[in-house]
Amino acid sequence: MPGPRDPKLTPYVIEPERVVASGSSRRVILMLRAQTGKTDAALDCAGQLLDQRPGPILYVGPNKQFLTEQFEPRVMSLLGEAPTLTAKVARGKRMTKTRKPVAGVPARLAHAGSSAALKSDPAALAFIDEYDEMKGDADEQGGPFGLVERRGDT
Numbered sequence: 679m680p681g682p683r684d685p686k687l688t689p690y691v692i693e694p695e696r697v698v699a700s701g702s703s704r705r706v707i708l709m710l711r712a713q714t715g716k717t718d719a720a721l722d723c724a725g726q727l728l729d730q731r732p733g734p735i736l737y738v739g740p741n742k743q744f745l746t747e748q749f750e751p752r753v754m755s756l757l758g759e760a761p762t763l764t765a766k767v768a769r770g771k772r773m774t775k776t777r778k779p780v781a782g783v784p785a786r787l788a789h790a791g792s793s794a795a796l797k798s799d800p801a802a803l804a805f806i807d808e809y810d811e812m813k814g815d816a817d818e819q820g821g822p823f824g825l826v827e828r829r830g831d832t
Contacts, residue, residue, distance in 0.1 A: 682759070685722065688715030698723045698803070717749070720805040721756050724785060729762050732781035733802025738826055740811035742789045749807075750775055750787060801826075 685692050694706050708716050724735050737753075739745040757767050757778065768779035778785040786799050790806075804826045 683718060683722070685718075688718070691715050691719040691722075695719055695722050695726075699726050717752070717807055720807060721752060723803065724753075724805070725756050725760055725763060727803050728766070728780045728783070728785060729760070732766075732783045734783045734800055735785040736788060736799060736801035736804040736826065737786070738788050738790055738804070738806045740790055740808040742791065744808070745787050745789045746775055753778060753785070753787065 679687060685695070690710075691708070694708055697703050698706050708719065710716055720737065724737065727733055727735060737749065739749050757763050757780065763780060766781040767773070768782075772779050776787045778787075783802075784799060786801070788798075790811075806826055
């Protein structure tokens, strides 16, 4: 739907978003069919954290093409449309396709096939999107889920 994001269009993601925002759970898992608002929910949660309690974020998509063609433009829309976030974005040479400095912390975009990207930064909040599309081992370094879990441990 065109226009500003309205979570009421996907009411089933509101409670999981609240749980993520509260920080009361180590892991929140959504298993929904395609095109049901999971990625928008991840963007909602990332924007809320970056705006209110800045901490490093890691988003993991299934492949590089999805990351650069589908997700990164949506991140840029979020950062450009939310006035409180727009003021906190560090633009210029510090911002790349896969690293967005916001409020002094990085929002990192990675794909499941790159073990280096999955191991490079700590994360206060991590998202794995389209997990069923990912291969089980990233460059023989372990599965994406385990590598992402380690980012939260550090």
